[in-house]
Amino acid sequence: MVVIDQQEAIIFDTPTTDQASLELIHWVEQKLGCQVKAVVATHFHEDCLGGLQAFQQHGIPTYASHRTIALAKANQSAVPENGFDQELTFEIGSEKVQVLYPGKGHTHDNVVGYFPKADAMFGGCLIKEMGAGKGNLADADTVAWPKTVAELKAAYPHVKHVIPGHGKVGGSEILDYTMRLFEQK
């Protein structure tokens, strides 16, 4: 997700490579005319921080939770510089952008982003597109997963736009879909 207000941008998750990240940075800077204020990696997998070095080389501050930073170090991935515990709020233009840790799911460290102005949530890999399978469960907590999404839904019951880590954007129905997918039978 790219969040923009008054020529300032925040990017949630890097593309998987430095090359693709550089293309994204140039697109936001040159085509959209925005300054990239920060990039947030929403968990420690390659599809969130695989292109981190391109952002670092561009002088863009990189953020992730302390959990993600520890896992990235253990995994010998690129490591975001700035950490937070449960929540982080950015200001871009005259708007706020929130990041919060809702609990375990796709990974133990997955966080979500929320942009109040657009009522848009970036669920990342914690949230599945309609019809999706369970995906990569190597680092997942499938017992906690539906509870985590239920709490997220309770915190944002009428959220308008929900962006999954992969696939099509939806509304709060993809929160429901993800909960059902992981509920114990």
Ligand SMILES: [Zn+2]
């Ligand atoms: Zn992942």
